[in-house]
Amino acid sequence: MIKLTELKKSYHKKNVRQDILKGINLTVEEGELVAVKGRSGAGKSTLLYILGGLEQPTSGSYHFYNSNITNFNQKELAAWRKENIGFILQNFTLIEEKNVFDNVALPLLYANKSKGEIESKVISLLEQLELEDKAYQYPRELSGGQAQRVAIARALINEPKLILADEPTGSLDEETEKVILNIFKKINQEGKTFILVTHDETVSSICERVIEIKNGYSDEF
Numbered sequence: 001m002i003k004l005t006e007l008k009k010s011y012h013k014k015n016v017r018q019d020i021l022k023g024i025n026l027t028v029e030e031g032e033l034v035a036v037k038g039r040s041g042a043g044k045s046t047l048l049y050i051l052g053g054l055e056q057p058t059s060g061s062y063h064f065y066n067s068n069i070t071n072f073n074q075k076e077l078a079a080w081r082k083e084n085i086g087f088i089l090q091n092f093t094l095i096e097e098k099n100v101f102d103n104v105a106l107p108l109l110y111a112n113k114s115k116g117e118i119e120s121k122v123i124s125l126l127e128q129l130e131l132e133d134k135a136y137q138y139p140r141e142l143s144g145g146q147a148q149r150v151a152i153a154r155a156l157i158n159e160p161k162l163i164l165a166d167e168p169t170g171s172l173d174e175e176t177e178k179v180i181l182n183i184f185k186k187i188n189q190e191g192k193t194f195i196l197v198t199h200d201e202t203v204s205s206i207c208e209r210v211i212e213i214k215n216g217y218s219d220e221f
């Protein structure tokens with residue numbers, strides 16, 4: 001499904017080149033659950049952004065099935081992302097002015113789905129995540145764990161092939177973390193591919209594969 005070959009990413013700051021990723025080689029098959037770990041600043045989020053098409057690598061290639069993503073222009077990239085990628089970001093951003101239902105429905109609205117289809121999909125996903133009784137509450141009226149589950153619902157509603165999560169349980173207590181991890185496991189067992197960045201041993205222990213980014217290179221355990 002995913003093949004990264006000699007993938008590199010550098011940033012320029014005041015004419016100084018910073019090499020963040022120096023040669024990442026990684027293959028991920030459909031249906032895998034992969035953890036990415038590494039020290040703060042190692043380049044984990046950078047790698048996730050590249051995988052999600054939010055950043056382009058400086059060099060190397062990224063194949064997603066038969067497409068070389070590195071050849072896509074901005075428009076192609078946006079269309080590809082909308083169809084294939086679900087993002088759960090480090091600071092999950094719900095829209096404060098919209099209630100839970102509308103936050104989750106947003107990707108379907110962009111995709112021009114009918115009102116009936118949106119209604120049934122959103123309600124069924126909220127039920128799965130045990131959020132159905134929160135559908136008409138606003139983000140500020142939710143606990144951290146509930147808000148995190150809403151962000152997860154929004155990432156899943158379009159049925160993306162690849163789900164990318166950046167420290168998805170970073171700010172949660174142990175109980176809530178367990179609930180979220182069980183949801184991930186379940187979604188993964190339904191055939192979705194998951195790549196998640198984490199510092200947490202509990203999280204990486206549920207993953208079949210653990211990749212570490214160190215000094216710009218990837219290692220597998």
Ligand SMILES: Nc1ncnc2c1ncn2[C@@H]1O[C@H](COP(=O)(O)OP(=O)(O)OP(=O)(O)O)[C@@H](O)[C@H]1O
Nearest residue numbers: 011012013020038039040041042043044045046047
């Ligand atoms: N847009 C950018 N411009 C310049 N430098 C950047 C940019 N994005 C990231 N960096 C730098 O790249 C390095 C890797 O950042 P990244 O966010 O990928 O780290 P990380 O492994 O996710 O760390 P953390 O665990 O703290 O989230 C950092 O030194 C960061 O300052």
Ligand SMILES: [Mg+2]
Nearest residue numbers: 044045090166
């Ligand atoms: Mg990060």
